[in-house]
Amino acid sequence: MSMPELVPVLSAQQVEEIVVALGQRISSDFGEKGGVAVCVLKGAFVFFADLIRTLTIPVEVDFVGVASYGAQTESSGNIELTKPIESDITGRQVLVVEDIVDTGATARFLLDYLGGFEPARINLCAFLDKRERRNHAVRVDYSGHVVRDGFLVGYGLDWNGCYRNLKGIHRLEQNNP
Template identity: 50%
Template sequence: MKPEFIPVLKKEEIETAVTEIGKKISEDYKGRELVLIGVLKGAFVFLADLARNLTIPVKIDFVRAASYGAGTSSCGKIRILKEIEEDITGKDVLIVEDILDTGLTLSRLVDHIKSFGPKSVKICTLIDKRERRKVEIEADYAGHVVEEGFLVGYGLDYAENYRELPEICHLKF
């Protein structure tokens, strides 16, 4: 069965959101040392575009966490597969994620990142999808609120496929 792609966010809408988030972060962290921690693999496209839209110097690092595998729903068990390398002690940290969905991964990552003694930890996500939220967690910066659907494109995947799509689409089988 061939999947159907239903457009949710066009390329231009994504670009506008990233620009606006970049302006807000640049204002909020002006004169401060900020470390962006991208959550691999999905956030790499968003993180790259976001970094280019910032007007402040930043350091960039990555963490990799897994909870989905090849399915369309989180298994609930969060594993850290790649650790951060940057010393974040006493620094402002912004976790950059592609999508805030159940909240399980980001909740676990926030606690994990806090264990390194940063000055602050905030969350930036391109997509805030609330339909399946399982824990109380909110993004400090969010590009778009989407109520439902399994999303792919612009870094988001289904079983490692469709990350290259320039738009975000609801994947329907």
């Protein structure tokens, strides 16, 4: 098996600019009451860490884990909760932070799960938004960058556990001999 080619999509500088702009919008919208920011593990952890440092509002941090990809480049469609939230979000403003929203299946699963705790409001923030692939009813309230096609890695996104450490976003191209 040959090594995949990494085609640049967003530079580290572009990533930083997107994160700062998102943080400003979220801080303005949420207001001084703040809320609970929920990081979707594992992919969103890099984005999440950068994003919460840009927020100017009080924010409690929590994590939720889901699994749907495994070692594939396409979602299996089977979503399982691997780590529940620990915070009491009843009656509170909640910001769900995702690395990428693709078909919307995982986001829909999470919004339904978190909605069961009766928060005052839930907003979804995704660094990357693949709108044209959406087949589940999901609104991304804070979208960093809209992308069209390809399997993306870097800035927390991985392929088979690799490439999360890249500072920018890259499209993974499989070279077939």
